[in-house]
Amino acid sequence: MTAVTTEYPSKAKSSSLWKSLRSILASQEAILAITLLALVVLVGAANPRFLAERNMSDVLQGNAYIAVAAIGMSMVIVSGNIDISIGSAIGVLATMCGLIATETELPVIFSWLLPLLGGALIGAINGFFVAYLRIPSIVVTLGMLSILKGGLIVYRGGETIYNLPPDFGLAQLRPLGIPSPVWFMIVLTVLAALWMRYSATGRSIYAVGGNKEAAMLSGINIRSVIMKVFIINGVFAGISAVLYATQFTSIQAVVPPGLELSIITASVVGGVSILGGTGTVIGSTLAAVLLRAIGSSMVFINVSPYWLRAVQGVLILITVLADILRRRQLRRH
Amino acid sequence: MQPLLELRNISKSFPGVQALSKAQFEVREGEVHALLGENGAGKSTMIKLISGLYRPDEGEILLQGQPVVFHNPRDAQAAGVATIYQELSLYPELTVAENIFMGHAPRNRFGMVDWGAMRQRARELLASLNIHDMDVDRKVGTMTVGNRQRVEIAKALSMNARILIMDEPTAALTEADVQQLFEIVRLLRERGVAIIYISHRLEEVFLLADRVTVLRDGQYVGTKPVKETREDELISMMVGRTIHNLFPKLPAQVGEPVLEVENVWRKPDVRGVTLTVRAGEIVGLAGLVGSGRSEFAQVVFGISPADSGTIRVNGKRVEIKSPADALKLGIAYVPEDRGTQGLIRQMNIRENVSLAVLRDIARNTFVNRKAERSLAERMIEQLSIRAYSSDQVVNKLSGGNQQKVVVSKWLASKPRLLIMDEPTRGIDVGAKAEIHRLISELAQQGMAILMISSELPEIMGMSDRILVMRGGTIVAEYSRDRATQEIIAAAMMSEAAPETIVPGNAATFESAAL
Numbered sequence: 001m002t003a004v005t006t007e008y009p010s011k012a013k014s015s016s017l018w019k020s021l022r023s024i025l026a027s028q029e030a031i032l033a034i035t036l037l038a039l040v041v042l043v044g045a046a047n048p049r050f051l052a053e054r055n056m057s058d059v060l061q062g063n064a065y066i067a068v069a070a071i072g073m074s075m076v077i078v079s080g081n082i083d084i085s086i087g088s089a090i091g092v093l094a095t096m097c098g099l100i101a102t103e104t105e106l107p108v109i110f111s112w113l114l115p116l117l118g119g120a121l122i123g124a125i126n127g128f129f130v131a132y133l134r135i136p137s138i139v140v141t142l143g144m145l146s147i148l149k150g151g152l153i154v155y156r157g158g159e160t161i162y163n164l165p166p167d168f169g170l171a172q173l174r175p176l177g178i179p180s181p182v183w184f185m186i187v188l189t190v191l192a193a194l195w196m197r198y199s200a201t202g203r204s205i206y207a208v209g210g211n212k213e214a215a216m217l218s219g220i221n222i223r224s225v226i227m228k229v230f231i232i233n234g235v236f237a238g239i240s241a242v243l244y245a246t247q248f249t250s251i252q253a254v255v256p257p258g259l260e261l262s263i264i265t266a267s268v269v270g271g272v273s274i275l276g277g278t279g280t281v282i283g284s285t286l287a288a289v290l291l292r293a294i295g296s297s298m299v300f301i302n303v304s305p306y307w308l309r310a311v312q313g314v315l316i317l318i319t320v321l322a323d324i325l326r327r328r329q330l331r332r333h
Numbered sequence: 334m335q336p337l338l339e340l341r342n343i344s345k346s347f348p349g350v351q352a353l354s355k356a357q358f359e360v361r362e363g364e365v366h367a368l369l370g371e372n373g374a375g376k377s378t379m380i381k382l383i384s385g386l387y388r389p390d391e392g393e394i395l396l397q398g399q400p401v402v403f404h405n406p407r408d409a410q411a412a413g414v415a416t417i418y419q420e421l422s423l424y425p426e427l428t429v430a431e432n433i434f435m436g437h438a439p440r441n442r443f444g445m446v447d448w449g450a451m452r453q454r455a456r457e458l459l460a461s462l463n464i465h466d467m468d469v470d471r472k473v474g475t476m477t478v479g480n481r482q483r484v485e486i487a488k489a490l491s492m493n494a495r496i497l498i499m500d501e502p503t504a505a506l507t508e509a510d511v512q513q514l515f516e517i518v519r520l521l522r523e524r525g526v527a528i529i530y531i532s533h534r535l536e537e538v539f540l541l542a543d544r545v546t547v548l549r550d551g552q553y554v555g556t557k558p559v560k561e562t563r564e565d566e567l568i569s570m571m572v573g574r575t576i577h578n579l580f581p582k583l584p585a586q587v588g589e590p591v592l593e594v595e596n597v598w599r600k601p602d603v604r605g606v607t608l609t610v611r612a613g614e615i616v617g618l619a620g621l622v623g624s625g626r627s628e629f630a631q632v633v634f635g636i637s638p639a640d641s642g643t644i645r646v647n648g649k650r651v652e653i654k655s656p657a658d659a660l661k662l663g664i665a666y667v668p669e670d671r672g673t674q675g676l677i678r679q680m681n682i683r684e685n686v687s688l689a690v691l692r693d694i695a696r697n698t699f700v701n702r703k704a705e706r707s708l709a710e711r712m713i714e715q716l717s718i719r720a721y722s723s724d725q726v727v728n729k730l731s732g733g734n735q736q737k738v739v740v741s742k743w744l745a746s747k748p749r750l751l752i753m754d755e756p757t758r759g760i761d762v763g764a765k766a767e768i769h770r771l772i773s774e775l776a777q778q779g780m781a782i783l784m785i786s787s788e789l790p791e792i793m794g795m796s797d798r799i800l801v802m803r804g805g806t807i808v809a810e811y812s813r814d815r816a817t818q819e820i821i822a823a824a825m826m827s828e829a830a831p832e833t834i835v836p837g838n839a840a841t842f843e844s845a846a847l
Binding site: 204215220277 | 689691700
């Protein structure tokens, strides 16, 4: 091989260090963290009440259930799919959670665990249609959305569940003084991030989303990867539903309007490429917190909170634009 | 004679890359001027400057001696520049006539599209290219690549192109289509069209071009009349050094059969293939596009499993139902199209290289990062992949280095049988020689290699044995010393001389020919 090799200019160590530092700073996660910090500092300066412990706790806690659901959603999107039934699934699973607690004699822990199983089942059905019958996920989950949403209305007629048992409020617990939803959000995000990055299956999810055909030719079982992703997503929807259901003293048995959009927004703004193959759950969690922080800021600087949706929209457009520009730069080498 | 188009002292840079640096180029009326260079030499950038996609940082473009500035592709088109890209840019759902006149359809006096005139003029244009058998009402998406390319050429002429840029026009064509393309190019040259011809295949340059300009690393190396140069001179101009041997075939010990295939069918493309590949042996599989050679490889690798027939690996009969099955049996497959089938572009070298062995280097579900990194670094070393680290994203590598990453991925699985489909397509000469050397070394170490290629010099230079496929079956077999380009090409395209037909395949060959 020596006869034909050419010299390759070896880059100086310092420049590659700078390069990696720069690429970390340019990552979506870093941008979100910096934006979040800047927002807190600026709004805090404008109105110090924003920094009150009570409000900071609300900023962290308020979107925790969205962040948890966005973990699963991010995996689905990284794999090159999408799940628009997730909001309806959370509505159904939250109702299931409340009904198990009020209408059965089962210990309260079952009302927390069975929705996870229910979520896994919904995910398995979605996954089966996408992976084995090869129907585009947007169509499958659109169908699932209508079934769940319609089913819930027929079954419960939108009535509210009261009389929840006293020990039911999982989301109201505060271990070590920190609200339990925040614990769930942080622990699950870290575990999922490690699993996505370092496990063989996590790697396969990126491979399938990045280039399905190349992944298949590399011996990766695409069907099983997609199936797993949807089941995991269902479980996270279940956890999210339990956090949602147990935060107050009653549960309204309807699908929270626009919930799937908030979750998808967290993933996309978190840097998960809508085209599949890139993104992390750390990004989506940071984005979920950032969106809550923006909503909260609006109150403190006297902007109508109705602007929140518009701001979310702008953030989505900016993020997707940045993603596309990044891809273009990659392509032209 | 004044050149029709001239580029003087052209420079163009992108963030981090000097794509062209004080380069020059010219083309005259009625000339086929070939543009040569390795990948990354600046050919594409130059074409994009001429076709108005980029603007130069420095230097000027002259059209008939007058400086011009192309702000966008429309300006270039108006000046008579037309480009035929590798990926054709036609609308598959529209007809031939509609595609030809897209954007400038003839109008009637009410300002509506004049369909009659459009069809008529499309027919005339095609006839002027000696194409008489094409239905102008047919949807382009239903036609062969060769025919689509002819439509593309007609489209360029409909815009009165005086300068025609052809970027690797033969890359996806069958041999017969290549011949017809050459005739069209010669016809256009006679008519005074200036043709800029880009190809990796040097033989085409000698067949077709009048002059050739070589670029290297963004710089102008030189221009030569084709009659006054030779292949090895052009190669050394392109790579800046002398390549001693493009086909470094080493003698290898041929051992036991690794793959034995008997009468394997997979309709409609694979119709009764019988062949054997032994340890240490390189078997070259030649055939036209559509002869079933790639489809056969996909059968062996389990992408489209066999309908019938038997496959033995290491003497044991096996069922291969998926690529995962094939991998377990020690079969690896370097696919034809590394972009869509080989690489995951967003991933880095390390992650791509470990993809086929993820389960083996993962302990307790987690990937062993140390093992992964050392595997990638070993491959970078062994295949001389030019990258600053194993963390480099593969998209930023040159074509040749990308191909080496794909090959690495498969070598990591320690295969006993390596199937390579067009292992050196679209990569530059230097990397080509390196990959050939590697193939040769792998065979020497006892790997069985089945190499599919459209390039006869590659087939002849690398193989111990050459099999020719046509109509889904093996129609001829030659040993290394008996093969000549002529008899292989003859067997690929038509009736092979009777005595060269492999006896075991004669029957299926005849039935396939019906």
